[in-house]
Amino acid sequence: MDYQQLLTANFLRYTAIASQSDAAITTLPTSQGQLKLGQLLCDELKALGLCAIHQDENGCVTAFLPGNRSGAAAIGFCSHLDTVDVSLSPEIKPQLIHYTGGDVVLNAKQNIVMQLAEHPELNAYQGMDILFSDGTSVLGADNKAAMANIMAALTIVVTENRPHGDIYIAFVPDEEIGLRGSKVLDLKRFKPDYAYTIDSCALGEVVYETFNAGSVTYHIQGVTAHPMSAKDQLVNPLLVAHDLIALFDRQQTPEHTALKEGYWWFNGIQADALNCTLQMHIRDFDKVNYQKRRDFVATAVAQIRKLHPRALIDYTIEEVYENIANNVDVNAAPIAKLYAALDSLGIEAKTYAMRGGTDGSCLSARGIITPNYFTGAHNFHSRYEFLPLPSFEKALQVTLQLIATA
Ligand SMILES: [Zn+2]
Numbered sequence: 001m002d003y004q005q006l007l008t009a010n011f012l013r014y015t016a017i018a019s020q021s022d023a024a025i026t027t028l029p030t031s032q033g034q035l036k037l038g039q040l041l042c043d044e045l046k047a048l049g050l051c052a053i054h055q056d057e058n059g060c061v062t063a064f065l066p067g068n069r070s071g072a073a074a075i076g077f078c079s080h081l082d083t084v085d086v087s088l089s090p091e092i093k094p095q096l097i098h099y100t101g102g103d104v105v106l107n108a109k110q111n112i113v114m115q116l117a118e119h120p121e122l123n124a125y126q127g128m129d130i131l132f133s134d135g136t137s138v139l140g141a142d143n144k145a146a147m148a149n150i151m152a153a154l155t156i157v158v159t160e161n162r163p164h165g166d167i168y169i170a171f172v173p174d175e176e177i178g179l180r181g182s183k184v185l186d187l188k189r190f191k192p193d194y195a196y197t198i199d200s201c202a203l204g205e206v207v208y209e210t211f212n213a214g215s216v217t218y219h220i221q222g223v224t225a226h227p228m229s230a231k232d233q234l235v236n237p238l239l240v241a242h243d244l245i246a247l248f249d250r251q252q253t254p255e256h257t258a259l260k261e262g263y264w265w266f267n268g269i270q271a272d273a274l275n276c277t278l279q280m281h282i283r284d285f286d287k288v289n290y291q292k293r294r295d296f297v298a299t300a301v302a303q304i305r306k307l308h309p310r311a312l313i314d315y316t317i318e319e320v321y322e323n324i325a326n327n328v329d330v331n332a333a334p335i336a337k338l339y340a341a342l343d344s345l346g347i348e349a350k351t352y353a354m355r356g357g358t359d360g361s362c363l364s365a366r367g368i369i370t371p372n373y374f375t376g377a378h379n380f381h382s383r384y385e386f387l388p389l390p391s392f393e394k395a396l397q398v399t400l401q402l403i404a405t406a
Helices: 003-015 032-047 120-125 141-159 180-184 237-246 287-307 333-344 359-365 389-404
Strands: 051-055 061-065 075-080 095-098 104-107 112-114 129-132 167-172 194-200 205-210 212-221 263-271 275-284 312-321 350-354 372-374 386-388
Touching: 003 032, 003 129, 003 141, 003 389, 032 051, 032 061, 032 141, 032 167, 061 141, 075 141, 075 180, 075 359, 075 389, 129 389, 141 167, 141 194, 141 386, 141 389, 167 180, 180 359, 194 205, 194 333, 194 359, 194 389, 205 333, 205 359, 212 237, 212 287, 237 263, 237 275, 237 287, 275 287, 287 312, 312 359, 333 389, 372 389, 386 389
Parallel strands: 075 167, 075 194, 194 372, 205 350
Antiparallel strands: 051 061, 061 167, 095 129, 104 112, 129 386, 205 372, 212 275, 212 312, 263 275
């Protein structure tokens, strides 16, 4: 079986169905495309002979392959059905280019060129076949490369009748907008001993540390008055918001932090003369520091209430996800098995703390240890996202090795 051909064919079928998530929609899934893609996956899982294939009302697809080898752990794989909305086209038109070096013309008609000078990471892939978008959208390797990987692994295991333990599969919607799918995934249908997501970038990447993440919404109600009689009367909610924002350290923001530093990020405001709604993200790898950041929100609001006693100021904090490492011992078997798989394939592990979250952040908090490994792609969430086929194939070999050693 030609693995690269199998992976590419899978990938092209899955990217042909547009499945961007939509943060403005409050019901799951947030787009019809995710349901349609889930239906296609159900059909393919059925054709492969998997059991307990199910698509629920939230769009979560689950399936089960009973083991044929005793003594193995039950392993799970999870990928997300949505692609991110970064204001590019929801339609994805991938192209396979044999890369011989230099800049890559993604779209001659619209003059979209990927400059080598801006993307020196291309240098490592000279002479290889690479999947690119047509420059008008992301490529969608995040996370359809994972889906293609998981389905290719199942195809190989089933058609070659390879030995394996129980395998649980989950395809969940709306990861990109707060891991909404993995939060509602029915764990009676997905009950492996441990699981993996395949949701990071370049060859060798391993992630078992993510942010702890919360979203804060502040509501500020001021007092309106006609300017002719506003003196000592009017309370401008915009200026109250301004004072509130000023209490947060300007160095602890996404643009001033890296590696394992946390931040506050004010990233939304809607206001008029009476009301102001303000949005902020809290992120920190460290659980204690995350709690301190949460506590500071209360302190800041108390201070602003004192400064503006006639304004009504309230806030809510939503817990979005937590660090996988809060719930996982670094020496845990699923992580050791992942390193062993990379090692046996001669792939150098590049472990890093992800300044974001994965479905594994949610699943680990729900009791299923779920580390994350590479798709093989670069530049997630960008029109310059690309996926070299040799790396894509390596990621599949990792999946096969994890199944073989479960
Ligand atoms: Zn992803």
